[in-house]
Amino acid sequence: MTTVSVASSNGALMFDVAVLGAGPGGYVAAIRAAQLGLKVALIERDQLGGICLNWGCIPTKVLLRNAEIVELVKDGEAYGISYENLRVDYARAYKRSREVSNRLVKGVEFLMKKNDIRVFIGEGTLVAPNAILVEHRSEERTITAHHLIIATGAKPLTLPFLKPDGTRVFTYRQLLEVQRAPKSMVVIGSGAIGMEFAYIFHAYGSEVTVLEALPRIMPLEDEEVSAEIARAFNRRGIKTIAGAKVTDAKVGAEGAEVFFETDKGQQSIKSEWVLVAVSVTPNTAGIGLDKVGVKMNQAGYIEVDDHMATNVPSIYAIGDVTGKLRLAHVAQAQGVVAAESIAAKLGKYHDHLPKLDYDAMPRCTYTIPQVASMGLSEAQAKEKGYEVKVSKFPLRANGKSLALNNTEGFVKIVADAKYGEILGVHCIGPDVTELLPEFVLAKNAELTPEEIARAVHAHPTLSESLMEAAEGIGGLPIHI
Known part of the structure; x- marks a missing residue:
């Protein structure tokens, strides 16, 4: 160089x-x-x-992989693995x-x-x-x-009453420089950044609460995905509160107290650390x-x-x-x-200049379960006037998911009922960020769910869930 x-x-x-x-x-x-x-x-x-x-992207994915392994080890009994005095080292992660x-x-x-x-x-x-x-x-x-x-x-966009100091109040950039997990943490914002850090630090023993101002967790995702990820987090012990508008905070030597409003009135929560992940x-x-x-x-x-x-x-x-x-x-x-x-x-390129289709761009969150989506949600498609067909295949019916002992989630397709056009795809579950590109390619090539359903998918694989969801648009899924 x-x-x-x-x-x-x-x-x-x-x-x-x-x-x-x-x-x-x-x-x-x-x-x-x-x-x-x-x-x-x-x-x-x-x-x-x-x-x-x-x-950003790369170091967080490393930390997420470490957190996933920590969770797998903690769930060792399911795999016939026993241990005593488990010690996890965030500094090594x-x-x-x-x-x-x-x-x-x-x-x-x-x-x-x-x-x-x-x-x-x-x-x-x-x-x-x-x-x-x-x-x-x-x-x-x-x-x-x-x-x-x-x-x-x-x-990162910050809040006027929560100035990031890298000690008690953090941006994602500052949080990637710490070498220990806190006893407790409040995450403000349930986008990809907030949810990924919530998962990471919970795996390392932190008590984590996620506050989201909008009516549902991960509000930019399909409503069913939002509900599923909230359930998955709550089952793990990560508390999520939607409709929580943060109004003020007090930061001291021992931690912070965050004040927020919900439909139940004014509330507050104390924690050692606060991550502000509202936007950029x-x-x-x-x-x-x-x-x-x-x-x-x-x-x-x-x-x-x-x-x-x-x-x-x-x-x-x-x-x-x-x-x-x-x-x-x-x-x-x-x-x-x-x-x-x-x-x-400048006369150096003579091929076709493509126009990017932002409805075919993948959106990914690398928590466990992962979230991957593209295009319109079911509600958005209906708001735009489409008559839609919707198919949803649960991963609990997928053999590979069962083998992985990870059956949370589903694959959901939103298609135009008249022409079969793929309008949106919404996935939540193991490794779905790796599965979504099949639909990205299909949308760019103007393929329909029927053509995905006719493509033979190896068994047993997670990708079979894509085929099954595609079959569901025609009302013919095999395994549900």
Whole structure:
């Protein structure tokens, strides 16, 4: 990798494309642009891989795997395993998470070198539609390019009365630096981040309560999935309270007391730690977007077209800053589209430029049970005026689930009754995040549930549940 810590200003460096932000969207965009023959600069203020590889997607999945194993060991009797004086070490789990993240970051560094991408470490600010000023340790350099790609991501949204301090009140970023599990923790927000951390720390002995302001847990998921995940968590001893609007908090040396309102009135709960996981906000302030005229919406997200282009012809944007779907794999897909679109404008790409279908984008939560979905929920489909057919296959009827001793959950398909179009798929259960891509491919290829049902699935596998759910749309499931 050609890494350049900016030196004193000695003239601008010229590239075909400069990417601001080296998270999963940014570095993928840089690689695809380089593959298409463009001269590429990649600018990053911290570490390659961004939040995802360093302090997000990857380390949390390592911790979740550790937590899953801890739970399996605790359930050893079911497998004929007995033990005495079980000891679990969260510090070792933390260490493994850092080892895996560091390995992947080194992999990205190798890919930069392989693709001859110039990497500049420093704070980047747009100073013109084709130029980024990079500052590092009081030194600066201007990077100019025919086109710019903004991939600066997002940061946690906080509450005014709960300022994260990394001691009692945490963001997800801060929580990934701790090396012990607390005695108790309140999680504010039941999205993927909040639910994953609730599962992790409960496995390591923490008493966990999840507060959600909206009427149901995981409110962006199908209603039946929300109900199932709440039941699963409550069975494990993770308390979930929906319709709980947090109004205030008191933080002291021993912990925090969180005040919230429900239909039962004002309540409070005390805990050693608090995780604020309510949402994120885009990293668009202070990087010069206003100076060059890039259009943003009221929430601060950059407005883009189907090719990731902004209103400024030379500037593109991808990932969380667009607010489309704030997921790493969506950022990567957008990065490919942006790079190919720029290469086409420069005469280096002549294939079809695809339009991303956000209804076919997978959404995943890696708790146990896992949650995976795409497209419309049953309620959303009906609200849009569709006459729907719904099929749901329970995993308790799947042989592989029984062999795994993990029968929580189901596969649910929402289809258009008239044409058979797949409108939405909603899964909860073991490894369903690995199963969902079959439906993503089917939707992109405009296949119907009937065609999935006719595809032979190996037995015994979890994937049979997809086939059975698809058969159910036609009213012909075999095993229920």
